[in-house]
Amino acid sequence: MTDTTEPIADRANVLPFPADGLREPEVDPAARETELLLRLRDFRDEAAFAQLFACFAPKVQGYLQRTGLDPADAENVLQDIMIAVWNKAHQFDATRASARTWIFSMARNRLIDLKRAERREFVALERYVGETAGDAIYEEDLYARAAGQKSVALLSQLPEAQARVLVMAYVEGKSHREIARELNLPIGTVKSRARLAFQRIRGIFEAAN
Amino acid sequence: MNITHHPDTVWLVDYACGTLSRGFDLVMAAHLAACPQCARELGRAERLGAELMMDSIPVAVTTRPTALREAGSPVSAWTQSRPLNGLASANGNPVDLQTLVAQYLECGISALPWRSAGRGLSIAKLRATQHERVWLLRAAAGTVLPRHTHSGSELTLVLKGAFFNCDRIYAAGDVEDADETTDHQPVVTNEGECICLAVTEGPLRFRALLPRLAQGYLGI
Numbered sequence: 163m164t165d166t167t168e169p170i171a172d173r174a175n176v177l178p179f180p181a182d183g184l185r186e187p188e189v190d191p192a193a194r195e196t197e198l199l200l201r202l203r204d205f206r207d208e209a210a211f212a213q214l215f216a217c218f219a220p221k222v223q224g225y226l227q228r229t230g231l232d233p234a235d236a237e238n239v240l241q242d243i244m245i246a247v248w249n250k251a252h253q254f255d256a257t258r259a260s261a262r263t264w265i266f267s268m269a270r271n272r273l274i275d276l277k278r279a280e281r282r283e284f285v286a287l288e289r290y291v292g293e294t295a296g297d298a299i300y301e302e303d304l305y306a307r308a309a310g311q312k313s314v315a316l317l318s319q320l321p322e323a324q325a326r327v328l329v330m331a332y333v334e335g336k337s338h339r340e341i342a343r344e345l346n347l348p349i350g351t352v353k354s355r356a357r358l359a360f361q362r363i364r365g366i367f368e369a370a371n
Numbered sequence: 372m373n374i375t376h377h378p379d380t381v382w383l384v385d386y387a388c389g390t391l392s393r394g395f396d397l398v399m400a401a402h403l404a405a406c407p408q409c410a411r412e413l414g415r416a417e418r419l420g421a422e423l424m425m426d427s428i429p430v431a432v433t434t435r436p437t438a439l440r441e442a443g444s445p446v447s448a449w450t451q452s453r454p455l456n457g458l459a460s461a462n463g464n465p466v467d468l469q470t471l472v473a474q475y476l477e478c479g480i481s482a483l484p485w486r487s488a489g490r491g492l493s494i495a496k497l498r499a500t501q502h503e504r505v506w507l508l509r510a511a512a513g514t515v516l517p518r519h520t521h522s523g524s525e526l527t528l529v530l531k532g533a534f535f536n537c538d539r540i541y542a543a544g545d546v547e548d549a550d551e552t553t554d555h556q557p558v559v560t561n562e563g564e565c566i567c568l569a570v571t572e573g574p575l576r577f578r579a580l581l582p583r584l585a586q587g588y589l590g591i
Contacts, residue, residue, distance in 0.1 A: 191425075208440065215436035224427030237432055245439050259414065266421035267387075274389040316422055328384070332423045337390040338381035339524060339572070349524070349550050356381040360412070363419055 191217070195261040203251040211248060218265055219244060225269070229335050239276070243269050273335070316366060324359035327352060374406045376545040378526060380416075383409060387416035394498055394505035394570035398526045398546070401471055401568065405544045468530040468543060472507075472568055480566065483507060490514060491559075508567045510534075510559045518556035523572025525549040532565030534558060 195217050201210035219240060226236035246268050254264055317325040326345075330336045336344065342352045378399065385391045386399045403410050473480050476497070483495035491511035498505040510516065512532075526546055533542040534557040541547050541557075549555060559565040 208437075211440065212436045215439075219432050219434065219436075220429035221425050221427050223430040223432050225424040227430060228427055233430070236430075237434060240432060241434055241439060244434075244436070248440055259417065260421070262421040262425055263414070263418045266424050267417055269424065270387070270389040270417075270420065277389070278393075316419070328419070328423075331384050331388050331390065332420050335388060335390055337385050337388075340390075348552075350552060353379045353381050356384055357379065360380045360384075360415065364415060367415055367418060 192260050192262055196256055199247075199251060199254055199261040199264070200256060202248070203254050206251075214247065214261070215244060218247075218262075222265070222269060225333075228333050229273070239269075239272055243272055246272070316363070319366060320359050320362055324355045324362075327355045328359055331356075373542070374408070374544040376539065376541055376547060377406065377409055378402065378546045378548045380412065382526070382548070383413050383416045387413060387420050392500075392503050394503045395524075395526060397472075397505065398528050398568055398570050401468055402528055402544070402546050404471060405468060468528070469566065472530060480507065485509065492516065503570055503572055505568070505570045508565075508569055510565050512559055512561050512563050512565075514559040514565075516557045516559075518554070520554045521549055521551050521571060521573065523551060525553075525569060525571040527567050527569040530566045530568055532563050533560045534565050534567070535560060 195214065198210045198214045198217070201207040202214060222243060223233075223236055223240050226239055227233060231239060243265070247265060250268070254261070259267070317328065320328070327338075327341055330341045330344070331338070338352045338356065339349065341347075342349045345352070382391075382395070382399055386396070386403070391399060403413060469480055476483070483497075485493040485495045488494045491514035493509045495507045495509075496504070497507060507530075508527075516534075526548055527541070529541050529543050529545050529547075531543055533540055535541075536547065536555050536557045540560065547557075
């Protein structure tokens, strides 16, 4: 017997399932978050809330600061969002959105309220700040998770001009009219960039489902 | 409801990001309540927002979850940012857009301060700020509206009846998405009166002199 077929057959005997099956099963973080939110919704599970907080609070805080809020204002907004998560969990419908999409829409609504009320006097900053600031678990949990970088990959699949429009909308909070003005582009160009970007994103989301 | 004309994707992105002014937000919310296709697209726009949010560089916070829970529910005092939001759950079901908008206006559509704009056309101005104007437009069957261009974006949602514009028919639930590149002259179909909710960013530019003269009086 020389070489080719035999060793492969041998290996197949040793490993009766594909090598991939040996890896640690990866838990999709979005699915885990949704599971936690369902536990909060159905059982008012405080541990689930604490875990949701650990998953979301630092990311939401980072997001709010990226949208231009200073850290203290951002943390006040974050507190309101997380209280809303606790109070409105019964409205969550997992068939319509994942936990992160639902929480994103909470954050968005809160930002709309603030913008409309045009009142930036944030009440008592220290309102909900715990006495024991800096429990290590939160920070650890969160930096471990930062590895994911899924959406950077998501935007990197788009031509730069299209990704730029989306970043300006989602991160800088600009309307398409403001984007056109700032980039000095005809409104139709911004519209077609968004349309093309969404064709691609639709495909990416469908492939991920 | 058979909706064939939808607002451009950018409007759904703006809606998902919360960057629309009240008038545009209202028209989008009313359309979304009636249009499952746009509601799905909005779902994708929100999902993208969620992915970008979760991709942010995490920043440690000093707030403790237990403290939040004990704080009770100060958020119940939130102003309702989107009065039509609750109605979006009607997605996929036929929605009476007139009722929906009347709910927002807290009065029947007939009770509005209609002003005649001549030739079978009445207009009720709902809101005018420096940046946007919102009005309802009520036109008898066959009415030819004054030809105009725009100085900014305009969304027109048909609540009742239908109109023609540039070889297209816009019927209940449809949105006509126009901007400064659009030059149009809507004509109401012969079937009956047409009621539309419109929001524009800047003043309309009429081609003819008479509507231009009436413009100040009507506040469009």
